[in-house]
Amino acid sequence: MHPTDTLAAPVRLEERAAGGGMRVAVATLDAPKSLHALTLDMIRLLDGALQRWALDPAVACVVLQSSTDKAFCAGGDVRGLRDAILAEPGVVPNPAAQAFFSEEYRLDHRIHTYPKPVLVWGGGIVMGGGLGLMAGASHRVATETTRIAMPEISIGLFPDVGGSWFLPRMPGRAGIFLGLTGAPLNAGDALFTGLADYFILQQDRSSVVDALCEADWQDVADPRLSMDRVLRSFAAPAAALPESEVRSHFDEIQSLTASRALDEVVAAIRGYNGDAPWLQRAARTLAGGSPLSAALAWDLQRRARHLGLADVFRLELTVALRCCAHPDFSEGVRALLVDKDNAPRWQPLAPGAVAQCFVPPWSGHPLADLH
Numbered sequence: 001m002h003p004t005d006t007l008a009a010p011v012r013l014e015e016r017a018a019g020g021g022m023r024v025a026v027a028t029l030d031a032p033k034s035l036h037a038l039t040l041d042m043i044r045l046l047d048g049a050l051q052r053w054a055l056d057p058a059v060a061c062v063v064l065q066s067s068t069d070k071a072f073c074a075g076g077d078v079r080g081l082r083d084a085i086l087a088e089p090g091v092v093p094n095p096a097a098q099a100f101f102s103e104e105y106r107l108d109h110r111i112h113t114y115p116k117p118v119l120v121w122g123g124g125i126v127m128g129g130g131l132g133l134m135a136g137a138s139h140r141v142a143t144e145t146t147r148i149a150m151p152e153i154s155i156g157l158f159p160d161v162g163g164s165w166f167l168p169r170m171p172g173r174a175g176i177f178l179g180l181t182g183a184p185l186n187a188g189d190a191l192f193t194g195l196a197d198y199f200i201l202q203q204d205r206s207s208v209v210d211a212l213c214e215a216d217w218q219d220v221a222d223p224r225l226s227m228d229r230v231l232r233s234f235a236a237p238a239a240a241l242p243e244s245e246v247r248s249h250f251d252e253i254q255s256l257t258a259s260r261a262l263d264e265v266v267a268a269i270r271g272y273n274g275d276a277p278w279l280q281r282a283a284r285t286l287a288g289g290s291p292l293s294a295a296l297a298w299d300l301q302r303r304a305r306h307l308g309l310a311d312v313f314r315l316e317l318t319v320a321l322r323c324c325a326h327p328d329f330s331e332g333v334r335a336l337l338v339d340k341d342n343a344p345r346w347q348p349l350a351p352g353a354v355a356q357c358f359v360p361p362w363s364g365h366p367l368a369d370l371h
Helices: 040-055 078-087 095-112 129-135 174-181 187-193 202-214 223-233 250-256 262-270 277-287 291-303 309-325 327-338
Strands: 011-017 023-029 059-066 071-073 118-122 125-127 139-142 147-149
Touching: 011 040, 011 202, 023 040, 023 202, 040 059, 040 095, 059 071, 059 202, 059 223, 071 118, 071 129, 078 095, 078 309, 078 327, 095 129, 095 309, 118 129, 118 202, 125 129, 139 187, 139 223, 174 187, 174 250, 174 262, 174 277, 174 291, 202 223, 250 262, 262 277, 262 291, 291 309, 291 327, 309 327
Parallel strands: 023 059, 059 118, 071 125, 118 139, 125 147
Antiparallel strands: 011 023
């Protein structure tokens, strides 16, 4: 084991000896007090490491995990973003927000397009920006502790970090339902919706990494197949897999989201009067969420439908920075994470507010070089 960063760093980087003279690169998020919420420093550490490992022929694969079982990553540091925005009111784009979101989306895009196998261990809480790291990986593990959510409806944001790419690719209209409601997902849901590839017990995490180090990576035509074989050998019994809420309520979700009009879909979800607690909670979350967030989640899926991955991230960056300038974002973070009164005072959805969020606030796009 050869640590390449200090123990105090919020991301620990190491390269472990593997079969065939190769190495397994391991990046461990290590900010347990914040449930490993991403800061700009963490994003830069990860992105720099991934760039180095991509160019190193002796690195066979990358493992991305956290230092605790409770959470993989609870999202981005939105409290810090709120502070930066309040410090420079009216500045669009806010420099801190532009740095954070542009570099976060660049990292997410790098994972989607990485030339080597990337395993993300999605045990525990995986929210927002954490799902951005996980969604694009070539190999994604969910465990019995996995709790995934895109809760942006509750903080005046929208399902970003590539959500406009992966939500529409879910079965039926599950993606728009999840984007509007922030409904939580378990491992069964993650497999059903395509957010995870393998179900492995949380207790086997270190054994999986050890097995990857024992594999002979030089004697394979496609290293992704080597990782597949290791992960399949640790597959948990089907009886341990939690029942998928999305699958169980799939027909109901299809019915609730059948209209082509957002206001009718919102009314249908909010008006749900069945006895399924999961759907009841989804209805309450949407009812208490930002009207702007709901409108953006809806419009982004329409606008991004025929875009390539890089264009999706470019579009999301424009919307994210416009969102940061809207009062709902600071108010949503205040209500949920600062004062924790859970009583946000949302702005009424003004005419033209949604369209304004799609107007680029610059002449040259910070992600223009993505392809």
